[in-house]
Amino acid sequence: MQTATKTVTVLGNGIVGVAVAKGFASLGYQVIFGTRNPDSDKSRDALNAVPTAKASSYADAAKAADLVFLALPWNGLSESLTLAGPDNFAGKTVIDAVNPLLDFAAGSPKLAVGFSDSAGELVQRLLPQARVVKAFNTIVFTHMVQPKFSDGQPDMFIAGNDAAAKQEVTAILRDFGWRGAIDMGDITAARLIEPLAMLWISYAFQRQHWTHGFSLLGQAK
Ligand SMILES: NC(=O)c1ccc[n+]([C@@H]2O[C@H](COP(=O)([O-])OP(=O)(O)OC[C@H]3O[C@@H](n4cnc5c(N)ncnc54)[C@H](OP(=O)(O)O)[C@@H]3O)[C@@H](O)[C@H]2O)c1
Structure with missing residues (x-):
């Protein structure tokens, strides 16, 4: 369990941003939402949902962070990280929950990248001094914190280049009620x-069912 007050910046105040912000706030983190408009209705709704949180511009929020959680849509990802200022992420663990999705309007979306690239790698390229960890992208927002299923516990797959950052994210997952993480290797x-x-x-x-998760059986010890 985290004890010292750490500041987590959550970029994106949509359903994912608010869900993880609640989880971090419940653990005693200071939460800052990074937003394009701190005065928007959406920003106010997020602050109402997480009363101890603050909201500020992407750049100010990134600057103040000890830890960053990316809850941004694929189509706003590059622009938002550029606005946030890549230097503001130097040395920080950045949890990347972004799924690179296209074509939502037409029903089930499609992946925008694959085989030779990924959103995680793009984030690491955009934030070269950050310690990016892909995580939280394979579970619905309602189950990111305290994931409860009547028929078992889900697993979280993570990836990143920095071992210490992956340990930090694994500890956060445990604090959030997961049994840990399955480390799949570097950010590729x-x-x-x-x-x-x-x-x-x-x-x-x-x-039309939105509450399921993945579990890997027979894991290596
Ligand atoms: N929904 C899930 O259960 C789930 C699960 C796993 C992973 N994910 C991934 O998590 C990310 C966030 O998902 P979400 O469902 O929370 O998204 P969302 O509700 O649409 O919220 C995204 C937030 O990003 C900010 N933003 C920045 N640039 C934007 C742009 N060009 N267009 C729209 N919003 C923009 C907005 O905040 P401001 O306007 O205040 O800047 C907005 O509140 C996505 O990459 C998604 O694939 C989602």
Whole structure:
């Protein structure tokens, strides 16, 4: 469990941003939402949902962070990180929950990148001094914190280049009620973890069912 007050900046105040912000706030973190407009209705709604949180511009929020959580849409990702200022992420752990999705309007979306690139790698290229960890992208926002299923516990797959950052994220997952993380290797493993989210999404659209998660049985000890 985290004890000292750490500041977590959550970039994006949508359903994912608010869900993880609640989780971090419940653990005693100071939460700052990075937003394009701190005075928007959406920003006010996020602050009402997490009363101890603050909201500021992407750049100010990134500057103040000890830890960053990316809850941004694919189509706003590059622009938002550029606005936030890549230097403001230097040395910081950045949890990347972004799924690179296209074509939401037409129903079940499609992946925008794959095989030779991933959103995780793009984030690491855009923030070269940050310690990016792909995580939280294969579970629905309602189950990111205290994931409870009547038929078992889900697993979280993570990837990143920095071992210490992955340990930090694994500890956060435990604090959030997960049993830990399955480390799939360096950030190029996001090429595997992001399509897993597509499997989750395809199952959801086919069955109109939005509360499921993945569990890996028979894991190596
Ligand atoms: N929904 C889920 O259950 C789930 C699960 C796993 C992963 N994810 C991934 O998590 C990310 C966030 O998902 P979400 O469902 O929370 O998204 P969302 O509700 O649409 O919120 C995204 C936030 O990003 C900010 N933003 C920045 N640039 C934007 C742009 N060009 N267009 C729209 N918003 C922009 C907005 O805040 P400001 O306007 O205040 O800047 C907005 O509140 C996505 O990459 C998604 O694929 C989602």
